[in-house]
Amino acid sequence: MLVPGEPVVPRPVAVLPPPPPPPVVVPATWLMQEGGEVIAVRLMRDVLAMPAPSAGRWSLVPYGSRRGWQLLGRQDADGQWPAGWLTVPDGDGVDQAGSIVAFRALLELGWDRESPGMAAARRWLFRLLAADDDPTLMAELRPALDDEELVVRGRHQLREAAAAALAQAGFESDPRLRGAARRLLQRVDDFLRSPLAAKPWVRVGNQHLLAADAEPPSFHFLQMLAFMPQFRSEHFESMERLYAYVSQPWPRQAAVQQIGSRQLEQPQLVLGDLMATRGDLDAAMPSALTWLETMARMGFLQRHEGWGRLLDRLLADRDRRDVWVPRRSVVMPTNVPDWAWPSMILTDRERPAGASIDVTFRLALIARLAGRTLEIR
Structure with a gap:
């Protein structure tokens, strides 16, 4: 009951937290069928977080990558690659990859760090440190x-x-x-x-x-x-x-x-x-995905509303199969920065099919790193 002259204290209004984002559908079956051995291993290990099969041959699956063997074939006997350190190949090939770029690409392809070629390259990296x-x-x-x-x-x-x-x-x-x-x-x-x-x-x-x-x-x-x-x-x-x-x-x-x-x-x-707007994202898709993955691994994407919206927009660009399909405004440049190039060569398929596979997998990985709920199909 209000008393005349008594000050009215407004009641605090409860602000409900925003609803959680919807689950992210991962087209695991499609990725397994279309992506090849490397995508299958990375999907199970890094997205689905499934334990590796006990069979010893499973550890050899990533070595089925044609790009991986092409990279290894260009490594010198001393463990370095002859193209320098941070040189990036032109186009879809792996020729002229620098030592650090090639080492990181082989890691992305699932190669063991203790394999002979990787161990030889590793010695040079520790010398640089x-x-x-x-x-x-x-x-x-x-x-x-x-x-x-x-x-x-x-x-x-x-x-x-x-x-x-x-x-x-x-x-x-x-x-x-x-x-x-x-x-x-x-x-x-x-x-x-x-x-x-x-x-x-x-x-x-x-x-x-x-x-x-x-x-x-x-x-x-x-x-x-x-x-x-x-x-x-x-x-x-x-x-x-x-x-x-x-x-x-x-x-x-x-x-x-x-x-x-x-x-x-x-x-x-x-x-x-680096990725403040959708235009920034569309202008250089490999760099955008690598940036979002890096921010997600650091725990920054989860806190940044703008990056979360960009991830949602990329997920919305997928078709009915939940496979990423590039918009007309999306640019997949042939020249990619050295810090982003290793993440976009997971499949041996040529573009544009290879780009759809790589981006679809990368979006699933970013969603998992960002703490999104995954729905596996």
């Missing part, structure tokens, strides 16, 4: 780049890429990788704590460049963290700063940095949210 000063190790940088600062930056970039590859191979507990990860995180975290994180640009002449001492995270750095869940939990405060950084809008300026006496493009650097 150790900040080896042997000039012959990075001889590919020397002919054109005489500036010592450029060589140092190049080695740092390769160190991040090697760390990402070793983390993906399951070496999170190795002290060599953990030590390198701490050093890499310290560089990035110092940048995120500094005023440069909010304003990393300096004016040089009539253009804006990244400051020489700016150390934004790279795509390889994010992928390294994505495969090191224990390490992330040990540095949760840094992860929160990183989440805030990758959620901010991507600037309009091109990533060009003054390094020594030169101005160089830095396409490997992350300057914000």
Whole structure:
């Protein structure tokens, strides 16, 4: 009963949480039939989380990949691939794949890290982590780049890429990788704590460049963290700063940095949210899927409403069989960044059928990593 003159205190209104997203249908039967051996193994292991059959021959199934043997056939006896470290092949082939790119591609194809070719390549990756000063190790940088600062930056970039590859191979507990990860995180975290994180640009002449001492995270750095869940939990405060950084809008300026006496493009650097709109997603599907998978592995996609909507839109693009079908606006470029290329060669089928298989599988994997309920068909 209201008393005249008594203040009326509004009752709190209960806000119901949003309903959970609908289950994601996984066309497992279709993927098994159309995708080949690699898709079948990855589907059972990474999406359905089914234990591997006890039969010993099951571990040999991934080695049925034609692309895998093509990659292995181009490996030199010392464990390196002759095309350098981060070279990406043109088109659908695997020719001219660099050592780190090829190693990660074989991991994506399900090859065991202890297999002979992988073990030989792994030794070089651990040398990269150790900040080896042997000039012959990075001889590919020397002919054109005489500036010592450029060589140092190049080695740092390769160190991040090697760390990402070793983390993906399951070496999170190795002290060599953990030590390198701490050093890499310290560089990035110092940048995120500094005023440069909010304003990393300096004016040089009539253009804006990244400051020489700016150390934004790279795509390889994010992928390294994505495969090191224990390490992330040990540095949760840094992860929160990183989440805030990758959620901010991507600037309009091109990533060009003054390094020594030169101005160089830095396409490997992350300057914000790579996939802010549907247009960003459609313009480069392999990069978009790799970005969403990385964010899901880091636990960021589950917290980011925009990335969740992009995943829902991709799932909505599937046909009645729940198979992804590209829209007219979707671009599947022939030139893919080195950090994204290994994820799009799981099937031996040529495009466009191969792209539908790869993307359908990748969407199911991202949905599982994001904690979505799966409905298997």
